Amino acid sequence: MRALITGGAGFIGSHLSETMLAQGHDVLILDNLSTGSIDNIAHLKGRPGFEYFVDSVNNEPLLAELIDRSDVVFHFAAAVGVKLIVEQPVHTIETNVHGTEVVLKHANKKKKLVVIASTSEVYGKSDDVPFREDSDLVLGPTPKHRWAYACSKAIDEFLALAYWKERKLPVIIVRFFNTVGPRQTGQYGMVIPNFVRQALAGEPITVFGDGKQSRSFTHVSDVVGALLRLVCEPRAIGQVINIGNTQEVTIMALAERVRDLSGSKSTIKIIPYDVAYESGFEDMPRRVPDLTRVKSLIGYEPKHTLDDILTQVIDYFRRK
Numbered sequence: 330m331r332a333l334i335t336g337g338a339g340f341i342g343s344h345l346s347e348t349m350l351a352q353g354h355d356v357l358i359l360d361n362l363s364t365g366s367i368d369n370i371a372h373l374k375g376r377p378g379f380e381y382f383v384d385s386v387n388n389e390p391l392l393a394e395l396i397d398r399s400d401v402v403f404h405f406a407a408a409v410g411v412k413l414i415v416e417q418p419v420h421t422i423e424t425n426v427h428g429t430e431v432v433l434k435h436a437n438k439k440k441k442l443v444v445i446a447s448t449s450e451v452y453g454k455s456d457d458v459p460f461r462e463d464s465d466l467v468l469g470p471t472p473k474h475r476w477a478y479a480c481s482k483a484i485d486e487f488l489a490l491a492y493w494k495e496r497k498l499p500v501i502i503v504r505f506f507n508t509v510g511p512r513q514t515g516q517y518g519m520v521i522p523n524f525v526r527q528a529l530a531g532e533p534i535t536v537f538g539d540g541k542q543s544r545s546f547t548h549v550s551d552v553v554g555a556l557l558r559l560v561c562e563p564r565a566i567g568q569v570i571n572i573g574n575t576q577e578v579t580i581m582a583l584a585e586r587v588r589d590l591s592g593s594k595s596t597i598k599i600i601p602y603d604v605a606y607e608s609g610f611e612d613m614p615r616r617v618p619d620l621t622r623v624k625s626l627i628g629y630e631p632k633h634t635l636d637d638i639l640t641q642v643i644d645y646f647r648r649k
């Protein structure tokens with residue numbers, strides 16, 4: 330099959346591209362390099378069946394042509410990272426809402442399958458863990474910019490489901506739960522690359538809030554494996570699907586584990602949310618996926634433990 334991957338030079342997109350090429354598929358990437366990086370795909374240049382275009386999804390003639398040439402579209406181009414979202418809310422909302430709008434519009438012409446990348450962030454402040462796809466979304470008030478991300482992704486989901494219901498455009502919506510692994514940058518605030526970089530540099534490891542908030546991290550190769558099986562599963566069409574890992578860890582325990590596994594002598598420094606992000610910042614206390622749906626669709630079982638992930642990321646940063 331030939332896939333168009335918008336945001337293909339990003340963290341998840343570049344891993345998906347690599348795996349698809351290795352399996353003999355063709356890959357077209359459309360990425361404006363706003364948060365992606367050419368370094369992520371440099372090793373793919375020249376491979377048979379691989380083409381990339383440094384441009385935005387807002388270049389609609391190009392987008393339409395690339396969709397036409399593809400069997401499936403993975404729409405991963407988006408503003409991501411809590412730090413970026415808090416600092417650039419206009420960019421976040423415009424990119425996430427408009428990008429999905431144009432991708433769905435052009436995919437609809439020839440009814441090309443579209444996979445929409447959504448996020449566990451849409452569950453918001455809900456404490457009803459594990460989160461099921463039909464759980465309520467509990468977002469904070471609009472002056473708190475963090476929630477603009479969840480809201481923009483929720484609009485993407487509504488629009489994709491509307492296209493499926495009204496126009497029979499095949500769509501699959503995937504909600505990613507803290508996907509991590511080699512190549513992820515800490516530049517936009519993601520915790521694991523930040524902790525690993527700090528630990529290896531012997532700098533204080535910065536835990537925001539009281540460190541009691543928890544997350545469950547998923548290795549990017551588990552995510553890529555699930556995506557490739559989902560696009561071959563007709564029952565996935567028209568569904569919202571969690572992809573994650575249920576192994577939960579508090580951010581304080583994560584900081585300690587990164588320090589231990591890297592053999593670092595870094596101290597752990599608590600930083601209040603107001604200083605780390607913005608005044609009145611609201612975090613999610615816990616985030617654990619219910620994986621019943623993805624398991625029943627494709628027999629998904631995450632293969633990588635948190636220690637595997639941390640060991641690989643530490644190794645990646647050391648080599649870098």
Ligand code: UDP
Nearest residue numbers: 411518519520521523535536537542580612
């Ligand atoms: N975090 C932290 N130190 C950092 C970066 C993040 O303590 O240097 C915390 C952040 O406040 C959140 C958790 O780690 O509670 C996960 O943050 P991330 O931005 O990776 O993802 P999120 O789950 O918030 O989308």
